[in-house]
Amino acid sequence: xxxxxxxxxxxxxxxxxxxxxxxxxxxxxxxxxxxxxxxxxxxxxxxxxxxxxxxxxxxxxxxxxxxxxxxxxxxxxxxxxxxxxxxxxxxxxxxxxxxxxxxxxxxxxxxxxxxxxxxxxxxxxxxxxxxxxxxxxxxxxxxxxxxxxxxxxxxxxxxxxxxxxxxxxxxxxxxxxxxxxxxxxxxxxxxxxxxxxxxxxxxxxxxxxxxxxxxxxxxxxxxxxxxxxxxxxxxxxxxxxxx
Ligand code: ADP
Ligand code: MG
Numbered sequence: 001x002x003x004x005x006x007x008x009x010x011x012x013x014x015x016x017x018x019x020x021x022x023x024x025x026x027x028x029x030x031x032x033x034x035x036x037x038x039x040x041x042x043x044x045x046x047x048x049x050x051x052x053x054x055x056x057x058x059x060x061x062x063x064x065x066x067x068x069x070x071x072x073x074x075x076x077x078x079x080x081x082x083x084x085x086x087x088x089x090x091x092x093x094x095x096x097x098x099x100x101x102x103x104x105x106x107x108x109x110x111x112x113x114x115x116x117x118x119x120x121x122x123x124x125x126x127x128x129x130x131x132x133x134x135x136x137x138x139x140x141x142x143x144x145x146x147x148x149x150x151x152x153x154x155x156x157x158x159x160x161x162x163x164x165x166x167x168x169x170x171x172x173x174x175x176x177x178x179x180x181x182x183x184x185x186x187x188x189x190x191x192x193x194x195x196x197x198x199x200x201x202x203x204x205x206x207x208x209x210x211x212x213x214x215x216x217x218x219x220x221x222x223x224x225x226x227x228x229x230x231x232x233x234x235x236x237x238x239x240x241x242x243x
Pocket of ligand 1: 026027028029032051052053054056057059
């Protein structure tokens with residue numbers, strides 16, 4: 001046997017997401033995730049792909065601690081999510097940004113308020129909010145749209161507001177569940193380029209998508225789910241066809 005060179009502590013420090021033998025069963029139907037093993041390091045960009053019903057959203061919800069696992073082990077940013085106390089969950093979520101397919105903006109609030117809201121939730125001062133909100137809106141290319149209501153914006157612009165809201169609290173990990181599912185190809189590329197840029201700045205980014213063209217062009221790590229099982233996990237991977 002070769003001598004053990006690997007320093008265990010280093011691996012653990014870099015690892016920001018760990019799933020070991022994770023199963024998730026809902027009360028009805030076949031298990032949504034079966035024996036999932038996944039390790040993601042700090043600063044990685046990972047695509048999660050797979051057919052509808054393969055368990056992608058279930059995985060995102062487990063990472064958010066919106067759902068709990070049925071068996072196995074899950075750790076996100078040092079939090080053991082099957083053991084975390086309820087009162088600790090808000091603090092845990094503070095370091096997570098989330099973006100969904102359907103934007104989920106507050107319809108009666110303008111762009112500025114939609115983003116400021118995320119800062120108010122974590123009790124940022126008005127002074128900080130006035131500094132942080134314009135700066136993040138500039139990052140997503142929405143300087144000058146502060147006063148628009150969501151209905152006055154295109155889908156691409158609405159998703160950029162959602163992205164700004166997810167980023168304004170400077171999360172360690174950004175989770176996006178089909179963020180381009182309602183967007184045309186041009187806007188889809190804009191959003192993916194922003195996600196890439198956010199990742200270059202150090203945020204760990206996990207993106208569920210069906211966009212084959214973008215996945216194949218971006219040359220990132222690709223994890224493929226099929227019927228609740230990881231069937232492939234490739235660096236610089238490609239979108240795998242069913243059968
Ligand atoms: P995907 O996001 O890849 O389309 P999901 O994670 O949403 O897949 O769903 C995985 C499987 O779990 C599917 O068979 C789906 O029908 C089932 N499922 C999802 N949510 C629930 C739920 N709340 N109750 C029961 N079954 C569910
Ligand atoms: Mg889904």
